[in-house]
Amino acid sequence: MTRVAIIAPTQALRAGLRAMLVGNFGIGETVPDGFSIILEAATLHNLDFASREPEVLLIGGGFSPPDLEQVVRRRAGSLAVLVLTDDPMLSRRLSNLPLTGWGVLLADVSPEELQSALQAVSQGLWVGAPELLRASLPRLATGGLAEPSLPVEALTEREGQVLQCIARGLANKQIAAELGISDHTVKFHLTSIYSKLGATNRAQAVRIGAQQGLIAI
Numbered sequence: 001m002t003r004v005a006i007i008a009p010t011q012a013l014r015a016g017l018r019a020m021l022v023g024n025f026g027i028g029e030t031v032p033d034g035f036s037i038i039l040e041a042a043t044l045h046n047l048d049f050a051s052r053e054p055e056v057l058l059i060g061g062g063f064s065p066p067d068l069e070q071v072v073r074r075r076a077g078s079l080a081v082l083v084l085t086d087d088p089m090l091s092r093r094l095s096n097l098p099l100t101g102w103g104v105l106l107a108d109v110s111p112e113e114l115q116s117a118l119q120a121v122s123q124g125l126w127v128g129a130p131e132l133l134r135a136s137l138p139r140l141a142t143g144g145l146a147e148p149s150l151p152v153e154a155l156t157e158r159e160g161q162v163l164q165c166i167a168r169g170l171a172n173k174q175i176a177a178e179l180g181i182s183d184h185t186v187k188f189h190l191t192s193i194y195s196k197l198g199a200t201n202r203a204q205a206v207r208i209g210a211q212q213g214l215i216a217i
Helices: 011-022 065-074 090-095 111-122 137-141 157-167 172-179 183-197 202-211
Strands: 002-007 035-041 056-059 080-084 101-105 126-128
Touching: 002 011, 002 111, 011 035, 011 111, 056 111, 065 090, 080 090, 080 111, 090 101, 101 111, 111 126, 126 202, 157 172, 157 183, 157 202, 172 183, 183 202
Parallel strands: 002 035, 002 056, 056 080, 080 101, 101 126
Antiparallel strands: none
16 A cells, blocks of 8 residues: 555545546545545645654645755655656756656646555656656666666567556556567566666666656556
8 A cells, every 4th residue: 555645735636636546435435546635635744744654755845945855864774755746947957866766747647647656656667748758867867777878779669569568567468468469478578678778677667767757657
């Protein structure tokens, strides 16, 4: 179960984000996808960490970057953050914080995109709309990781579809069923993706793909 706190300035916005994420389930209830909304607040200052400890902050407003930095640094390494924003520089600030994972999405995100992104950041990945990630991509690509800043070879259309599927957390059989291909073909594409991106596992491939704007969240 992933424990989520929603921060948004109005009750209507908080309710909308909750509905996109967990449908008709209420605060404290665990939904089939494994999310549980445990806290809601209008601002970061109103978030009561003493009562419940969230793993992910879903932020739709009600914060300033300095406030967020203070909260994150007080809980270094224990939080992931997903922010709905139109600020292209926010990703650079997030990339400098001790977060377990983070993401930046535009406000018109769909429920499916929101759920996928939240799942990804809870697993320690970086995700976001390409136009919001550009400011931080150079740093992420050279941030002490033994990963190339660009793939040696461009992914094919089918490889891109497979990469998108693994970003959603799908297993090989699920990918095969969704794309209408065999398990063997999925494994073949995964091997090619790893080779082209210089990755050794799924999480690393998704991380590199997100860095390079190859994954649409």
